[in-house]
Amino acid sequence: xxxxxxxxxxxxxxxxxxxxxxxxxxxxxxxxxxxxxxxxxxxxxxxxxxxxxxxxxxxxxxxxxxxxxxxxxxxxxxxxxxxxxxxxxxxxxxxxxxxxxxxxxxxxxxxxxxxxxxxxxxxxxxxxxx
Amino acid sequence: xxxxxxxxxxxxxxxxxxxxxxxxxxxxxxxxxxxxxxxxxxxxxxxxxxxxxxxxxxxxxxxxxxxxxxxxxxxxxxxxxxxxxxxxxxxxxxxxxxxxxxxxxxxxxxxxxxxxxxxxxxxxxxx
Numbered sequence: 001x002x003x004x005x006x007x008x009x010x011x012x013x014x015x016x017x018x019x020x021x022x023x024x025x026x027x028x029x030x031x032x033x034x035x036x037x038x039x040x041x042x043x044x045x046x047x048x049x050x051x052x053x054x055x056x057x058x059x060x061x062x063x064x065x066x067x068x069x070x071x072x073x074x075x076x077x078x079x080x081x082x083x084x085x086x087x088x089x090x091x092x093x094x095x096x097x098x099x100x101x102x103x104x105x106x107x108x109x110x111x112x113x114x115x116x117x118x119x120x121x122x123x124x125x126x127x128x129x130x
Numbered sequence: 131x132x133x134x135x136x137x138x139x140x141x142x143x144x145x146x147x148x149x150x151x152x153x154x155x156x157x158x159x160x161x162x163x164x165x166x167x168x169x170x171x172x173x174x175x176x177x178x179x180x181x182x183x184x185x186x187x188x189x190x191x192x193x194x195x196x197x198x199x200x201x202x203x204x205x206x207x208x209x210x211x212x213x214x215x216x217x218x219x220x221x222x223x224x225x226x227x228x229x230x231x232x233x234x235x236x237x238x239x240x241x242x243x244x245x246x247x248x249x250x251x252x253x254x255x256x257x
């Protein structure tokens with residue numbers, strides 16, 4: 001084995017940014033964020049189980065500015081991971097691999113996630129779906 | 131080489147990786163479940179905006195909601211563990227650290243699932 005510095009494979013910084021790599025990176029990032037969000041959900045259900053006081057503590061935090069920011073981020077991460085996940089399942093069936101379709105579907109994931117986030121928050125801020 | 135292999139080894143076709151397509155299949159199965167359960171969950175939470183404590187308890191207590199919620203929680207923590215496993219496999223190369231993180235992620239995912247499902251069950255069965 002040579003101890004000489006081996007050339008490294010070209011990494012992110014040498015590529016021109018394109019939507020395909022953005023959707024790939026975002027899928028991972030939103031997945032990690034949603035995994036953390038699942039623990040917050042567990043905390044929320046625990047608070048609801050423990051009674052009115054702890055539930056009030058949880059909803060106070062959820063309705064504070066940082067709670068709303070977290071929930072807004074969670075909504076977008078969820079919407080993006082959902083749409084892009086569907087894109088991945090479609091690709092698992094060997095559809096959408098031409099460059100044109102790949103780029104179009106990637107943009108559909110991104111723009112669609114923003115639309116879903118907007119719809120959810122318009123409904124939520126107008127008093128909920130009930 | 132093939133005469134040293136047992137027929138069972140050939141049938142399983144797993145090779146040096148020692149696992150087959152379970153991870154891939156379970157990731158896709160939980161993902162498919164989460165398309166439906168996730169959309170339901172978002173609708174469920176949005177319908178509870180502005181609800182007080184009793185309304186929230188009442189909503190979680192409804193049998194269909196409790197069942198769907200537990201389904202969502204199982205699929206979520208399972209899918210999250212599978213995804214985090216791949217992320218760690220890709221980026222953490224120190225085998226001892228990787229092992230510690232993989233075990234931690236599995237424990238946290240299982241703990242999160244147990245705690246949240248216990249909470250739903252206790253709320254749903256209390257009344």
